Amino acid sequence: MKLVLLYLCIICHGMATVxxxxxxxxxxxxxxxxxxNVKEYGARGNGRSDDTKAFLxxxxxxxxxxGQVKILIPSGTYFLxxxxxxxxxxxxxxxxxxxxxxxxxxxxxxxxxxxxxWVEFRHVDGLTVTxxxxxxxxxxxxxxxxxxxxxxxxxxxxxxxxxxNTKDTVVRGITSLNSKFFHMALLGCxxxxxxxxxxxxxxxxxxxDGIHLEGSTGVTISSSRVATGDDCISIGQGNSLVxxxxxxxxxxxxxxxxxxxxxxxxxxxxxxxVKDSTFQGTxxxxxxxxxxxxxxxxxxxxxxxxxxxxxxVDYPIVIDQTYCPFAKCDNSRxxxxxxxxxxxxxxxxxxKRPEAVILRCSKGTPCxxxxxxxxxxxxxxxxxxxxxxxxxxAEYSGKIFPPPCQ
Numbered sequence: 001m002k003l004v005l006l007y008l009c010i011i012c013h014g015m016a017t018v019x020x021x022x023x024x025x026x027x028x029x030x031x032x033x034x035x036x037n038v039k040e041y042g043a044r045g046n047g048r049s050d051d052t053k054a055f056l057x058x059x060x061x062x063x064x065x066x067g068q069v070k071i072l073i074p075s076g077t078y079f080l081x082x083x084x085x086x087x088x089x090x091x092x093x094x095x096x097x098x099x100x101x102x103x104x105x106x107x108x109x110x111x112x113x114x115x116x117x118w119v120e121f122r123h124v125d126g127l128t129v130t131x132x133x134x135x136x137x138x139x140x141x142x143x144x145x146x147x148x149x150x151x152x153x154x155x156x157x158x159x160x161x162x163x164x165n166t167k168d169t170v171v172r173g174i175t176s177l178n179s180k181f182f183h184m185a186l187l188g189c190x191x192x193x194x195x196x197x198x199x200x201x202x203x204x205x206x207x208x209d210g211i212h213l214e215g216s217t218g219v220t221i222s223s224s225r226v227a228t229g230d231d232c233i234s235i236g237q238g239n240s241l242v243x244x245x246x247x248x249x250x251x252x253x254x255x256x257x258x259x260x261x262x263x264x265x266x267x268x269x270x271x272x273x274v275k276d277s278t279f280q281g282t283x284x285x286x287x288x289x290x291x292x293x294x295x296x297x298x299x300x301x302x303x304x305x306x307x308x309x310x311x312x313v314d315y316p317i318v319i320d321q322t323y324c325p326f327a328k329c330d331n332s333r334x335x336x337x338x339x340x341x342x343x344x345x346x347x348x349x350x351x352k353r354p355e356a357v358i359l360r361c362s363k364g365t366p367c368x369x370x371x372x373x374x375x376x377x378x379x380x381x382x383x384x385x386x387x388x389x390x391x392x393x394a395e396y397s398g399k400i401f402p403p404p405c406q
Contacts (some may be wrong), residue, residue, distance in 0.1 A: 308346070
């Protein structure tokens with residue numbers, strides 16, 4: 001009898017140990033690593049229910065864990081109000097945000113704070129956003145409320161995806177669809193690598209820049225397709241060590257450095273390479289744009305635009321230091337943005353307008369060390385193919401067509 005009772009106690013103890021282990025897995029202390037599935041935190045993924053709290057709960061648990069961590073968004077459509085994924089995640093070595101589904105933005109503009117984006121990643125190191133999913137900004141409902149193309153004091157609509165003060169970030173194989181304003185913005189980021197990104201919005205959608213950079217260093221964007229209503233990629237103030245390659249751009253306004261020289265606290269832009277890319281039916285190819293009447297002196301230096309193909313582009317090569325997107329601007333003083341070491345190389349293809357090359361530099365600070373090498377652009381519209389210059393003395397080498405300014 002005693003042996004039977006002892007045997008039963010051993011069995012009971014074993015079952016209690018197993019049950020305790022199960023309890024410890026399902027709750028209790030945070031995981032030290034592993035996968036955090038948003039559906040396990042209450043996300044429904046039906047495209048109608050608000051999944052914002054579930055996403056925040058999954059992020060909070062992942063960020064408080066340690067080691068190599070993954071947040072999994074399975075297939076489905078997840079409706080989200082504005083959301084911030086904040087770091088630092090102090091004990092996390094790497095954090096993968098794996099989007100297999102679609103994130104869908106609210107169209108209620110009252111939900112967004114002034115200057116806020118829709119999805120924001122802030123102060124996170126070692127973040128990877130991947131998985132083949134889609135950020136759907138549902139921008140078409142909001143575009144009629146965008147007054148920025150006509151009003152310089154307009155209220156800015158929310159950017160779809162923001163990366164703010166992140167370090168060692170990778171964005172790979174994701175799609176951004178129909179943003180309300182910019183599709184993606186990098187603000188104060190260091191070592192950012194983007195590849196295989198698809199960005200899509202109609203050519204008539206206002207201010208839907210594909211990827212906007214500001215105050216960032218060590219940025220590489222490659223092998224991506226951008227079709228939008230504004231700049232495919234815009235390189236704003238304070239950026240350095242930027243390489244853009246393998247981009248298919250169009251429709252859109254091309255790849256731009258700027259606009260620059262509008263605000264007093266802007267910083268220099270330097271060491272930018274744009275190469276190995278194709279522009280299809282865009283209004284511009286590659287462009288540097290600065291405002292006249294700049295409040296402060298800044299520099300743009302060491303820019304190279306190399307091996308670019310233009311297909312039916314309005315204005316393939318542009319320097320515009322009298323930039324004004326409105327009906328009227330204050331041009332009482334020349335732009336104080338100083339351009340130097342600007343190089344256009346191996347650019348070929350077709351333009352729809354006569355002015356294939358526009359070099360309109362500042363009267364106060366004319367462009368310095370400006371060069372063009374192997375340029376072959378032909379107008380497929382009416383008229384000749386021309387170069388126009390203002391306050392620009394460029395060096396030319398190799399085959400040059402249209403002919404240089406006289």
